[in-house]
Amino acid sequence: MGSLTTNIPFGTTLADWDVAYVRVEAYFIALGLKNKLLLSRLVSEVLSAAAQCEGIGRTKSTVAAAVDETEMRVANWFREVLALPAEPTASLLRRGRLALLLLPDNYSWESEFLTRAPWSPPFVEQMRRNYLDVGPSFNGSLMVARNLDFGPVSTLAEGGLRQLDRHPRLRIALGWMLLIGLASFIFFAAR
Amino acid sequence: MTTLNKSERRAIPGASGPLVIEQVGPVIVFFRRLVFFTSWFVLWLGGALVWLDLLWRTGLSELKWVIWLLYLPLHAQLVFGFLQAFYGFLIRRKRARHRRTAGDEKPPALKPRSTVIVIPVYNEDPPEVFARIRAIYRDLESCGILDVFEFFVLSDTRDPDCWVQEEQLWLQLRRELGAMDRLHYRRRRHNLARKSGNISDFLRKWGRNYTYMVVLDADSLMTGETLHALVTAMVAHPNAGLIQTVPRQIRPASPFARLMQFTSAFYTPIFAAGLRFWHHRGGNYWGHNAIIRIAPFCDACELPRLPWREPIGGQILSHDFVEAALMRRAGYDVYLADALHGSFEESPPHLLAHLARDRRWCQGNLQHLWLLFARGLRWTSRLHFLNGILAYVGSALWFGFLLVSLLSLNRAVDSGLSLIVTPSALPSYRGDLNEESLALLAFTGLLLFAPKWLAWLDAALRGKMHQFGGYGRATLSMGLETLFSTLHAPIMMFYHTLFVITSLLGVRAEWTTQNRTLSDMPWGVAAKALGSASVCGILLAMGSYSIDPILMAWFSPIILGLILAVPMTVILSSASVDHALRSAKIWYVPEEANPPSVVKGVVPGIFQYRAVLDALPLKGAAAAIIDPGVNALHTALQEPCSDTSKAFAGARKEVMEAILKNGWQALPPKELAEWMCDREAMIELHYRIWHVNEPLRHPDITRQLLSYATRFPGEATR
Numbered sequence: 001m002g003s004l005t006t007n008i009p010f011g012t013t014l015a016d017w018d019v020a021y022v023r024v025e026a027y028f029i030a031l032g033l034k035n036k037l038l039l040s041r042l043v044s045e046v047l048s049a050a051a052q053c054e055g056i057g058r059t060k061s062t063v064a065a066a067v068d069e070t071e072m073r074v075a076n077w078f079r080e081v082l083a084l085p086a087e088p089t090a091s092l093l094r095r096g097r098l099a100l101l102l103l104p105d106n107y108s109w110e111s112e113f114l115t116r117a118p119w120s121p122p123f124v125e126q127m128r129r130n131y132l133d134v135g136p137s138f139n140g141s142l143m144v145a146r147n148l149d150f151g152p153v154s155t156l157a158e159g160g161l162r163q164l165d166r167h168p169r170l171r172i173a174l175g176w177m178l179l180i181g182l183a184s185f186i187f188f189a190a191r
Numbered sequence: 192m193t194t195l196n197k198s199e200r201r202a203i204p205g206a207s208g209p210l211v212i213e214q215v216g217p218v219i220v221f222f223r224r225l226v227f228f229t230s231w232f233v234l235w236l237g238g239a240l241v242w243l244d245l246l247w248r249t250g251l252s253e254l255k256w257v258i259w260l261l262y263l264p265l266h267a268q269l270v271f272g273f274l275q276a277f278y279g280f281l282i283r284r285k286r287a288r289h290r291r292t293a294g295d296e297k298p299p300a301l302k303p304r305s306t307v308i309v310i311p312v313y314n315e316d317p318p319e320v321f322a323r324i325r326a327i328y329r330d331l332e333s334c335g336i337l338d339v340f341e342f343f344v345l346s347d348t349r350d351p352d353c354w355v356q357e358e359q360l361w362l363q364l365r366r367e368l369g370a371m372d373r374l375h376y377r378r379r380r381h382n383l384a385r386k387s388g389n390i391s392d393f394l395r396k397w398g399r400n401y402t403y404m405v406v407l408d409a410d411s412l413m414t415g416e417t418l419h420a421l422v423t424a425m426v427a428h429p430n431a432g433l434i435q436t437v438p439r440q441i442r443p444a445s446p447f448a449r450l451m452q453f454t455s456a457f458y459t460p461i462f463a464a465g466l467r468f469w470h471h472r473g474g475n476y477w478g479h480n481a482i483i484r485i486a487p488f489c490d491a492c493e494l495p496r497l498p499w500r501e502p503i504g505g506q507i508l509s510h511d512f513v514e515a516a517l518m519r520r521a522g523y524d525v526y527l528a529d530a531l532h533g534s535f536e537e538s539p540p541h542l543l544a545h546l547a548r549d550r551r552w553c554q555g556n557l558q559h560l561w562l563l564f565a566r567g568l569r570w571t572s573r574l575h576f577l578n579g580i581l582a583y584v585g586s587a588l589w590f591g592f593l594l595v596s597l598l599s600l601n602r603a604v605d606s607g608l609s610l611i612v613t614p615s616a617l618p619s620y621r622g623d624l625n626e627e628s629l630a631l632l633a634f635t636g637l638l639l640f641a642p643k644w645l646a647w648l649d650a651a652l653r654g655k656m657h658q659f660g661g662y663g664r665a666t667l668s669m670g671l672e673t674l675f676s677t678l679h680a681p682i683m684m685f686y687h688t689l690f691v692i693t694s695l696l697g698v699r700a701e702w703t704t705q706n707r708t709l710s711d712m713p714w715g716v717a718a719k720a721l722g723s724a725s726v727c728g729i730l731l732a733m734g735s736y737s738i739d740p741i742l743m744a745w746f747s748p749i750i751l752g753l754i755l756a757v758p759m760t761v762i763l764s765s766a767s768v769d770h771a772l773r774s775a776k777i778w779y780v781p782e783e784a785n786p787p788s789v790v791k792g793v794v795p796g797i798f799q800y801r802a803v804l805d806a807l808p809l810k811g812a813a814a815a816i817i818d819p820g821v822n823a824l825h826t827a828l829q830e831p832c833s834d835t836s837k838a839f840a841g842a843r844k845e846v847m848e849a850i851l852k853n854g855w856q857a858l859p860p861k862e863l864a865e866w867m868c869d870r871e872a873m874i875e876l877h878y879r880i881w882h883v884n885e886p887l888r889h890p891d892i893t894r895q896l897l898s899y900a901t902r903f904p905g906e907a908t909r
Contacts, residue, residue, distance in 0.1 A: 019884060026899035027881060030808075030819050063884040090874065097823035102366060136341070136375065141398035141489040143391050146517075148495045151564035158498035165500075189254055189598040 011057025020047060020066035027070055032100060035110050042114060046070050077114050081127050102130035211424035211434065211528045213467070220471045227278060227469040234270045234638075239263055241631050244617050248624055249610060254599040261592040268585050269638045271578075272462075276642030279465025280649055299426045303338045306422050306482075307401040311345045311389045313382075315409040317356040318804065320344070321364050322796025323412055328368055330789040334415035339422060341401070342370070345389050346378035351863045352811025354378060358824055359807075359814070360800050376828070380868050386478070387494055387510035398485050408479040411438065414533030414789045421482040421528065432488070432523025433515060435474060435481040436534035437463045441782050441790055444540040445710045446772055447763035450675055451538035451545075453668055453778035457659065458646045463529035472524035473571025478511035480534045484523065488514070491521035497561045502554050502699040509555025512579060513562065516572035533787060541712055541764040542679070542756075543720050546686050551700040553583040553690040586687030593731075593749070601738045643669055660779035668778045678759060681752035685724045712764040714757070721756040728753025808898045812855060812863060815873065817895055822877045829870040843872050851879065854889040 008017060024043045033039055050056065050065040060068075075089045078096030087095070103109060103126055112119045150158075164171040215223075242262055246255040308327070312320055324342060331337040344361060348354045361376040368374065379392055390406065398404075403425050405418060417436065425431055437459060440452035467474070492514045497504040507513055515525050539545040556579040562568065563576055603610075612624045620627070647669060650656055659665035694700070732750045735743040743750065762768055772778060782790060807814060814821040832839075846858075846866060855863055866872060880892060 022897065022900045023881070023884075026896060027819065029899040030817075032820070061884050064882045067882045093819075094823040094826060094874075097819045098827060101362065101820040101824060104366060136372075136397060136400050138396050139399040140395045141485070143395055143398075143489045143493040145493040145495040146491060149566040150498060150561055151566055153564040154498055154561045157561075158504070161499045161504075186594075186598065189595070190601055 009051050009057050012062050016057075016062040017047060020050070020062040023063050024066050024070050027067065031074070031097065033110055033113065038110055038113070046073065049073075073114055080117060081112075081119060081124060083128065096127075099127045099130040103127075211420050211531060212428055212431065212526050213471075215471065223278075223471070224469055227274060231267075231270055231274050234274070235263075235267050238266045238270065238631070238634060240617065241627065241634075242266070244615050244620075245624070245627055245631065247616055248613050248627075250613075252599065252602075254595055254602065257595050258592060258599060261588050261595065264581065265585060265588055265592060268581055269635070273638040273642060275465030275468070276458075276461050276645050277465065278468045279461035279463065280645040282464050282468050283461060283649055284652070299423060301336065301339045301419075301422055301426060302402070304341055305401060306339055306403040306405060306418075307341050307343055307397075308405045308407060308418075309343045309345055309390060309393060310407045310409060310411075311347065311386050312357070312409045313347045313386070314350050314353055315348075317353060317360045318797045318800035319793075320357070320409050321360040321800055322793050323410070324374070325364055325368065325796050326789045326792035327407075327413060327415075327418075328370065328374070329792060330415040331418065332415075333788070334419060336415060336419050337373075340373075340405075340418070342374045343393060343397070344374075344376045345393050346376065347382045347385070347389050348378060349382065349861065349864055351815075351860055351867055354864065354867070355811045355815045355821065355825060356804055358828060359804070359821060362824055363800070363803055378828070384494070384506055385508075387507070387514075391493065394485065394489050398489055401485055404483045404485050404488070406479050406481055406483065408536060410537040411480050412441070412535040412789050412793065413480060414787050417531045417533030420531055424526075424528070425482055425484060428524070430522075430524050431484065431526060432518040432521070433474075433476055433481060433483050433525045434528050435476055435515075435526070436531050437527065437529045438477075438480040438534045438536040439532070439780075439782065440538045441535045441786075442537050442793070443769070444537075445764045445766070446768045446778075447541050447545075447760075448538040449769060449772055449778045450672060450763065452780055452782075453659075453672055454676075455538075456780040456782070457650065457665075457669065457672075458643065460529065461642065461646050461649050463527060467527045467529055470527070470571050470575075472526055473519055473569055474515065474525040474527045475572075475575045476511040476515035476518075476525065478509075480536060483518075487518060487521050487523050491523075492517040497558055502694055502697060503558055504561065507555070507558055508700070509552060509558065509579070512556075512559060512572075512575055515575070516562065516568050519569045519572050520567050533789070535782070535787075535790065540710055542682070542760045543712070543717070546720075549583075549683075549687065550690050553687060554694045554700045556580050556583055557691065557694050583687045583691055586684040587691045589684050590688040593746075597731075597734055597738065600742060601734075604738050640673070643673060655781070658779075658781035658784045660776040664776050664779060671777065675759070675763070677748050678752040678755060681728075681749040682721070682724050682756045684749075685727055685753060710764050710766050710769070712761055714761055717757045717760045717764075721760060724753045724756040728756070809895055812867065813895050815867060816855060816876055817880055817892075819877070822873065825867070826870045826873050829868055829873070832869050832871050843869065847872065847876055847879065850876065851883075851888050851892070854891040856891065 008014060021043055024046050025039055028039055028042060033042075046069050047066055050062070050069040053060060053065040053069065056062065056065045071089070071093060074096065075092050078092050078099075079085060079087065082092075082096060082099065084092060084095070100109070107126070109123055112123050164174070239259075239262070243259055246259055249255075310320065310324060324344070328337070328342065331340055344357070346354065346357055348357060357378070358376065361374070365371055365374050377393065377396075379389060382388070384391070390404075394404075403422060405413070405421065407413065413436070421434055421436070424434055438455075439459070440448065440455040443449040443452045494507045494510055494513055494517075497507060499505070502508075518525055539548055556576075559576040559580055563573055563580075615622070615627065622630075647665065650659060650665065651662070656662050656665050659668065690700075728750050731746060731753065732743055735746045735750070804810065807818075809818050809821075815825040816822065850858065850866075855866075858866065880888075880896065
């Protein structure tokens with residue numbers, strides 16, 4: 001990255017590259033990298049490669065170029081580790097991130113990250129085995145309500161209530177009559 | 192992956208364990224029912240006639256006829272409850288003498304992955320949910336029967352942050368237990384038909400993979416032994432459609448919850464045994480902590496829509512009773528496994544939460560009125576419906592009974608006439624009015640309080656008193672419980688009456704998340720919620736005093752209960768009072784004396800998972816949008832978007848720009864949750880946030896992104 005600090009591409013500024021540095025570093029930390037030396041080396045490599053990107057500073061921002069370069073490297077690495085040469089980049093990234101997420105807690109994989117083959121066999125085995133299976137395959141059942149005859153009392157009650165629904169004024173009047181009836185009962189009963 | 196060797200695994204008691212399904216011939220069942228209902232009828236009729244005689248002796252009026260008519264169903268309920276306790280006590284004596292011995296039978300072999308444990312959740316606290324799942328998983332593992340089971344978390348969670356935490360903890364738990372092919376998660380996009388719809392959806396998609404289903408609530412726990420016993424019983428009894436356990440309350444968070452826990456542990460055994468005594472294989476389902484045979488459940492138990500409209504018609508709220516009834520209608524048996532002790536749940540922490548839950552249950556039970564006369568249902572199912580309805584309508588009847596009694600007494604006092612007592616109309620009874628009144632009062636007291644003493648005697652005869660803190664503490668606990676339940680009863684009467692009226696008037700009960708952890712309730716909150724009960728108590732005191740001061744004394748338990756609603760609720764939610772009760776071993780229960788391992792495992796799990804979530808740089812929806820790993824997880828769990836229209840793509844783009852400009856917190860939670868179901872949208876948003884350096888991006892997004900960075904350079908100033 002020494003050349004980047006002295007020879008930044010035209011159309012970009014040191015401040016732009018600072019922002020790009022933070023973004024790429026954040027991305028690697030979000031993936032789970034903690035080792036600072038490794039982080040700074042990887043970030044430097046990514047930014048140096050991004051600086052060579054066509055259109056940088058003109059049609060493409062430094063951040064976009066840097067993150068694109070990051071994702072390309074990570075995707076290629078996932079492609080080789082998971083042995084999925086034909087997988088599209090977008091789904092490869094998701095699958096690879098999941099595979100990393102599914103590694104056991106405290107599993108040390110940083111030394112393998114973005115390195116060339118060969119990787120340690122247990123690491124490769126873990127990554128290839130780690131596939132998120134949400135549930136067993138669908139094997140459904142049909143659930144349809146069987147007819148239930150609610151009986152004459154309920155049928156009659158339903159008919160009456162639906163009639164009241166169709167005549168809201170009647171419903172309100174009945175409600176008031178009930179209320180007045182209750183109040184009258186209490187009034188006369190208390191005398 | 193955790194594996195246990197032979198020495199670490201616990202032995203399953205198998206056939207020597209508690210009896211799940213009682214083997215009783217049809218003649219015995221008939222005889223039991225005959226005895227139960229005959230004694231119910233005799234006691235009910237006896238009480239009804241004595242009460243009528245008392246009213247007649249002091250002059251029957253139209254008001255007194257109303258009082259007597261209101262008394263009939265109330266007295267019927269009281270007698271029913273008493274007899275359940277009485278016969279339950281007797282049947283437990285019989286079982287104690289006929290306990291099976293080890294080696295009687297070999298338990299049947301259980302097919303691997305034949306049973307799914309489903310845990311429907313709705314905005315529950317994810318660390319608590321997954322801590323419980325872990326505890327059950329480990330218990331099954333230690334029993335050596337894990338192979339039989341799979342787990343399914345069925346989420347209907349609407350809160351976006353809670354949803355993402357569920358996904359994260361599910362993954363964490365899978366990794367921790369090595370349960371990659373055994374612990375599954377599904378979140379439903381649309382919360383149709385609430386919990387019953389949640390389970391139906393699961394069965395439609397995955398039902399045929401399994402033979403049996405164990406339904407747990409988010410706060411449920413079951414031991415491996417109990418789960419094993421349930422599955423074994425289902426295998427051994429091909430006609431068993433459903434077996435319901437009797438969950439005990441555990442992990443009380445307040446004195447109120449301790450009280451509920453004690454009631455559950457001390458009294459429920461004899462009531463549950465009594466319930467089983469008369470219903471035998473025509474049992475009921477309480478919605479959780481039960482095992483169900485999937486094939487007939489799918490075939491016959493899909494819920495119909497009720498006549499008319501909600502809240503009283505339409506979609507069924509209390510689905511459990513109906514599903515049990517439909518299972519019976521299909522010819523399968525529904526049992527109550529009251530002998531199994533490894534089934535647990537948690538209680539609402541205070542009266543307000545209890546009432547909120549009761550509001551829903553009241554509406555659900557009133558809906559069962561439509562089913563009382565439905566064709567094809569068994570009479571035991573109808574009786575379960577009726578009992579459920581009367582649990583709430585009974586309160587309204589009691590309220591009416593008190594009101595009409597006051598009016599009648601007021602009229603009698605106002606009239607100024609002397610009381611002329613006529614001789615009794617009962618054949619060969621020549622006692623005076625006071626004697627007859629005291630006899631009825633004593634009889635009513637017996638019906639109310641004898642079950643408590645029967646429970647006390649049951650615990651003593653079984654040698655279990657030490658599990659309740661010893662004879663002295665158990666008796667004191669029972670006394671305090673009686674005091675508080677007497678004071679609580681009028682509060683429940685008041686609110687249940689309100690619930691019945693509001694439900695019938697068409698006011699819906701909202702399904703909110705149960706609050707299980709709130710303690711130390713503020714006075715203001717209690718007063719606002721329960722003030723109306725206190726006002727009712729004051730009015731009752733004034734009304735009864737104005738009629739006759741002695742009358743107020745007779746009404747004092749009801750008046751005091753209503754007036755003291757607010758302070759009682761505050762005291763029974765107090766953490767310091769809870770601590771004092773715990774130290775004094777008041778309301779002490781066996782699960783405190785000797786907690787099962789499955790219960791012991793919950794609290795460490797909750798703390799661990801809270802720490803896991805707290806340690807993450809981003810939480811909830813923010814993590815799903817920004818964090819590469821969590822985004823990958825979340826999007827992997829969503830289905831591809833089926834809408835490929837231009838209009839939809841345009842709408843999606845608009846929302847994305849709005850999120851980038853204003854932050855996702857500006858979206859209402861419902862909209863955000865809907866957005867988060869769109870897999871492609873979430874992928875694109877994640878891409879845009881990481882790749883784009885727009886000055887118009889919301890500062891919160893920048894801040895969240897930079898929370899990963901080890902340093903904060905000039906970007907913060909742009």
